[in-house]
Amino acid sequence: MKGFTFHKPRSLKEALAMLKEADGKAKIMAGGTDLLGAMKDGIMQPERLINLQEIPDLANIRPDNDRLHLGALVSLHEITVHPSIQKRFGILAQAAQEVGSPQLRNMGTLGGNLCQRPRCWYYRGDFVCLKRGGDQCFAVTGQNKYHAVIEGGPCFIVHPSDTAPALLAMDASVRIAGPDGEKIAALEKFFMTPRDNVTRENILEPDQILTEIMVPLPREGSRGIYLKARERRCWDFALASVALLLNIDDGICQEIRLVLGGIAPIPFRASKAEEVLKGKPIEIELIDQACRMALSGARPLASNAYKLELTQALIKQALLTLSNK
């Protein structure tokens, strides 16, 4: 790891000024759980670290009438134990609970979880691949059992976040502060595929800060679930995960948002599967059809085709559970 200076701004304004002054040579640090590893692995070598932890308002949890406001610095642990999140925004609490280990959930923040860098072992290893400014993706012909089966190319990372699929299923949006003021973006528009830009995973510019995540209150009667498959029971990223928000009224699927993690470079909204079920009675045959449609268009690499069945199995399990089948 290279030497760096450490800064502790007391306000968002101060932080933004520091970022601007650093002119791309600084990195924001929240919990540091992802960032420090990336620095030790030599993926990032910022000259300055700007620690957000001392900015008071960034760690608030504030429910209002129709939405939940979560400061970017809210820890994952807080999300898992907060009673109204557990009650009204259960998918998020479940997803946060599935992250890493207790230590990581204590230190890791929600903002950091959305902005974390991918886990591709070439990227994190000693390879100068496309994402690191090189001219090839080593995963294409290399060891790719953990890589993307859909939306991949030219880079095949999977988005590592557990909370992102859950938040997307709940149609969350994010508040972004920058030198020219604030803006709000739908989370759906926040993530970027490698085709848009292979060196990053979201729309944040180096001088911008993610300050808040806003989650609309799901409509009455909606239920949610987050399921994650992995190789060991904790401290492991998803082989595949499913976040599902479902509203069934009178046996008819009124609303469905189905988002998949661990299989694409972005949290992947399975719209084709949603279409199969929306406005229809939830029947086993339709569930099976939705599972088949969820990943249509997928193009697995040599060693990751199992993710197709795995994801379908999770979707089915999620749908069956929420529809009490």
Add this chain to the structure above:
Amino acid sequence: MLPNASGKVVVTVGRRVKTRVEEEGKIEEINVELPHEDLPPWEEKNLVWVGKGIPRVDGFEKCTGKAKYTYDIHLPGMLYGKILRCPHPHARLIRLDTSKAQRLSGVKAILSQENAPPIPWYNDSFLFDRTLRCVGEEVAAVAAVDEYIARDALDMIEAEYESLPFVVDPEEALRPGAPPVRPGGNLLDGKPIIYSRGEIEQGFDEADLIIEENFSTQVQAHACMETHGSVVNWEGDHLTIWESTQGVSDVREGMAKALGIPISKVRVIKDFMGGGFGSKTREGKYTVIAALLAKMTGRPVKLMLDRKEEFYATGHRPSSLQYVKAGVKKDGSLTAIYLRSIGACGAYETPLFPSKFSMIDALARPYRELYHCPNVKTEVYPVYNNIPVHTAQRAPGHVEGTFALEQVMDQAAHQLGMDPIALRMKNYALKDQVEDFPYTRKALDQCYQKGAEKIQWEKRNKKPGEKKALICEGIGMAGQIWGGGGGPPAYAIIKINQDGTANLLTGTQDIGTGSKTVFVQIASEELGISPKDITITLGDTETTPYAPRSSGSRTVPSVGPAVRSAAADAKRQLLDLAGSILDSKAEDLAIREGQIYLKNNPTRKIPLKEITQKMGNNMIMGVGSRGPNPPQAAINVFGAQFAHVAVNTATGEVRVLKVVSIHDAGRVINSMTLNNQIEGGIVQGMGYGLMEEVIWDKGTGIMLTPNLHAYKLPTMLDIPEVVPGVAEGSDPANNIGAKGIGEPPKIPTAPAIANAIYNAIGVRLKELPITPDKVLRALKI
């Protein structure tokens, strides 16, 4: 010592005999000096301390952070060493420019092929070599005032390499025209290692059923919590080394040889250590490098590897491919077993067993010995490839071989419609068929029986995979054979103090297994002094007599008898003294729980302390040594493990719910430390079975898993309920009746899990580790 007629030097001290000892499957005949007397076995009913589960004597120090590990050693003026490693899988170093690094303030010395002595290392290579055969090989080293400067200095060294063709995949390495890893071909010694008995083809002709299967096992890392490393200090020409090691004496010997100095000039100390599992059996390149850097600078040097180096540069369990063919008759009796296997050595021969013996061949042992079978042939191809060299890891070979063999047995039982245990009993081997020796003891039948009861064997699915459900449960079992008999030489000394306490000194080490506690218990038992009144010193070559390295599950069976013999010697002297003071014959006296009493009238007793007080500054010192193993006999540890698993048939996730583990390790000295070994072995065996794997990128020879996140060790949530147990009784192999338990529990864990998965879903998983992708793929076929 005089030269004999042939000019050879013969040692003529003491009474010497030849004896047979085994380490990690390697069997040797050695000369041994007999101890003063052969002690009779302990009388079971009189045992006070042996067999008890007493807490570790050093538990308090460990729990409170007082225990000092090599990592904790800090000497005044100490420098920090770091190693520059080769980024290429096969290359020639053509230019090395250290001048910039040399000028960095705080850098005190730089060592490389240019200024280091040509110390021979693996095969025909050197400590620093211009030809580099894997990523991670040592190119240069720096000593600096702190670690950060040392790291920065490494970045400033300019190294230029000429890339050479390389091969990572072991099967590819064997193909004609494959890039040569080293001169002389990629097959070690140019030929397979073949063992054969009977007539293999005839055996297959006699069979009613033939099973043929291919298996593959992965590379497993040791992943020691404390990384490898040393702190070294020269005082004049005397070198002291603090080393995280399983063998202080081996490090002393190896370092003396590497540096060309007498053994008496080297002192090696290891007090506490954080794991070795076979990878810390001798000095590493880092030890020699630290010593050379310290010599150059005149200052102590600390050189501890970082986590990535730990994965790259400290060895691993080699991968294997196994083709197995077995023939059985309708009644279950085996007629033939054939194994053809490829094992990946890495770029060199393992330094632990440099000559004839290859750790790769150890995988064939279970095929040759676990079952009675007249016709057996094993054919093992050790192959060089451009990855780091492998080394011993907890039951080398046996873990890989048993994974395949025990699944073949399970398959045979299934196809014959037999109970897998009945099939094993049908082929129960009553002697070592390779050496043609009887076993000193074999209670494997007891292990099968006890284990079956505890897992409720009858509850397994009668037809594998018969139940169709999202979550399918199953029960499976596997057995094991291991060496673990130990042997000479090993020595111990016991000093009796005026205040009635004792100091026990022996040159073995406690590598985290609890051997300190076990030896104190043995001494307590023999001496009649309570464990709290005995202190133990080990892990220091200067202050203790020789004992072997802690590998091959042999620490307790090798050193324990020497400790007992030292205690017996001290006791004899104590009783002599007591006899003269009490005016009675020593033979009529005995000691128990700190009291000396008359054998025929135990109410007449006197505290031991009152006797020792009278010694003044006279000392009682007991000296003991390990006697030979019984002639013409094989000493082995056996065991059986049973796993209960749940398989999610939709996601392929496997959960191990319970493992029952019963071993014949002879007498249990401490039931708590024994259970620790069983639990640890099962955790490591389960990691091997389900998740751990070192993965290389074949296109570059770079490791993709050199950290504790990508390399998946089991977490607390993955660990099943473990039910440990033993076959009752002791083994006549040595004077304490104990055999080793360090390695055995790891051996049958993965096959028991695989057989349980088969019982659950009716599908056989033949590639390790059994991850969800493989389960899903297998279910699909």
